[in-house]
Amino acid sequence: MYSLLIEGGRPLEGEVTISGAKNAVLPLMAAALLTREPCVIRRVPALSDVAFMVRILTAVGAKVRSQGDTVSIEANRIRGFCDYDLVRKMRGSVCLLGPLLGRLGQAKVSLPGGCVIGTRPIDLHLKGLRALGAKIQIDSGYVCAQTRRLKGSAMFLGGRAGPTVLGTANVMMAATLAEGVTVIQSAACEPEIVDLAEFLNAMGAQITGAGSPTITITGVKELHGAEHEAIPDRIEAATFAIAAACSRGEVTLRGARPEHLHAVLDKLEEAGVRLDRAGGNLTVKGGRRLRPVDVTTQPYAGFPTDAQAQMMVLMTQASGISILTERIFETRFMHVSELARLGADITIEGPSAVVKGPSVLSGAPVMASDLRASAALVIASLVARGRTHVKRIYHLDRGYERIDDKLRRLGARIQRLSDS
Numbered sequence: 346m347y348s349l350l351i352e353g354g355r356p357l358e359g360e361v362t363i364s365g366a367k368n369a370v371l372p373l374m375a376a377a378l379l380t381r382e383p384c385v386i387r388r389v390p391a392l393s394d395v396a397f398m399v400r401i402l403t404a405v406g407a408k409v410r411s412q413g414d415t416v417s418i419e420a421n422r423i424r425g426f427c428d429y430d431l432v433r434k435m436r437g438s439v440c441l442l443g444p445l446l447g448r449l450g451q452a453k454v455s456l457p458g459g460c461v462i463g464t465r466p467i468d469l470h471l472k473g474l475r476a477l478g479a480k481i482q483i484d485s486g487y488v489c490a491q492t493r494r495l496k497g498s499a500m501f502l503g504g505r506a507g508p509t510v511l512g513t514a515n516v517m518m519a520a521t522l523a524e525g526v527t528v529i530q531s532a533a534c535e536p537e538i539v540d541l542a543e544f545l546n547a548m549g550a551q552i553t554g555a556g557s558p559t560i561t562i563t564g565v566k567e568l569h570g571a572e573h574e575a576i577p578d579r580i581e582a583a584t585f586a587i588a589a590a591c592s593r594g595e596v597t598l599r600g601a602r603p604e605h606l607h608a609v610l611d612k613l614e615e616a617g618v619r620l621d622r623a624g625g626n627l628t629v630k631g632g633r634r635l636r637p638v639d640v641t642t643q644p645y646a647g648f649p650t651d652a653q654a655q656m657m658v659l660m661t662q663a664s665g666i667s668i669l670t671e672r673i674f675e676t677r678f679m680h681v682s683e684l685a686r687l688g689a690d691i692t693i694e695g696p697s698a699v700v701k702g703p704s705v706l707s708g709a710p711v712m713a714s715d716l717r718a719s720a721a722l723v724i725a726s727l728v729a730r731g732r733t734h735v736k737r738i739y740h741l742d743r744g745y746e747r748i749d750d751k752l753r754r755l756g757a758r759i760q761r762l763s764d765s
């Protein structure tokens with residue numbers, strides 16, 4: 346087990362390179378199961394979630410080779426079984442369901458279970474796959490799905506919190522090999538879905554409308570191998586942008602795609618953060634007094650739930666009252682109690698957090714609870730006076746590639762300690 350020891354109070358200065366997107370790469374790797382031919386995915390970040398996906402693909406019989414930021418996958422002979430022990434540790438592996446069902450006509454994948462941010466049901470995934478003609482039962486904690494051949498159909502995949510990202514990915518992947526045309530209404534519009542559709546089309550799929558609420562997939566007999574470079578991680582970019590603003594520094598986010606970040610950049614500018622988009626790179630300049638803003642998390646292109654915890658830290662430094670409302674995950678405020686330990690003044694009122702600022706934060710031992718809450722604690726530590734010890738940072742390593750090295754190169758005083 347590792348922890349981070351951070352000395353706060355220094356502005357972040359310089360350039361940081363944004364890695365490939367975790368939430369693009371996981372479904373891209375699963376999509377390689379749809380063909381027996383080799384696939385190559387580039388700009389794959391070195392994350393524990395990716396390492397886990399390599400283990401899971403290997404467990405279903407694929408040959409997987411990693412070299413630097415490139416992963417080669419050959420799923421010539423695979424089986425449709427993914428056991429609980431693997432899935433429970435990385436719920437993103439639920440996106441194997443669609444490719445296994447599309448390729449093999451049967452799949453047995455463990456139910457992923459919930460996590461600290463919410464119950465994380467997969468009812469919409471199953472609704473979509475059943476609409477394609479799959480017979481699905483839940484047996485001893487496993488999703489058991491089978492079909493002679495999937496048949497395209499029209500379906501509505503919206504849930505109580507709007508579209509489902511991995512549910513859209515699962516159904517889109519399965520539909521590429523279904524007989525006939527599939528139309529997904531209320532599809533997720535995230536850039537990661539667009540990236541996946543581009544990779545599937547490079548493999549010979551016929552998908553239109555990705556990025557819009559209506560995606561149309563015309564099934565084909567089989568898919569072939571392809572190469573693809575994943576999009577940069579918009580949530581990592583948002584995290585570093587917010588960290589730069591909080592530390593009152595100046596950081597250029599090399600490789601970030603501002604067009605994937607409109608909602609976050611809009612709120613940062615509303616709060617008084619200066620952005621410079623010259624030369625094709627995005628530079629974030631903190632420094633001036635921060636104004637309070639109200640944020641509500643929404644499906645893309647709204648403010649991303651994965652940047653809510655990080656934004657809350659910025660709001661602790663704004664002069665006034667900000668309200669952050671979480672509309673995607675029902676319990677995504679685990680970071681609030683830990684931020685309060687550092688001196689933040691936050692009150693939870695139902696789905697909203699009322700943040701009073703500016704608060705003087707001071708270092709203290711804190712405990713990470715989930716991936717984005719950990720990122721928020723690291724940002725708060727950079728602002729806090731004195732030293733902060735952030736424990737259980739395995740959560741952080743799931744979704745941020747060497748974040749301590751990247752922050753150190755920006756001038757942060759940060760050490761990785763081994764707690765074992």
Ligand code: EPZ
Pocket residue numbers: 367368369371437463464465466467468469470471504505506507508509510511512533650651673674675716717744
């Ligand atoms: C993806 O999760 C991301 N994970 C999450 O990122 C992200 O927060 C989420 O999309 C929303 O943007 C990956 O891509 C690996 P959803 P996903 O299905 O697809 C409800 C991170 O920090 N829902 O879009 O699992 C669900 O409970 C992670 O990187 C149903 O009700 O999320 C939630 O309220 C965290 N039934 C809402 O929809 C379903 O069948 C959105 O969930 C599926 C989802």
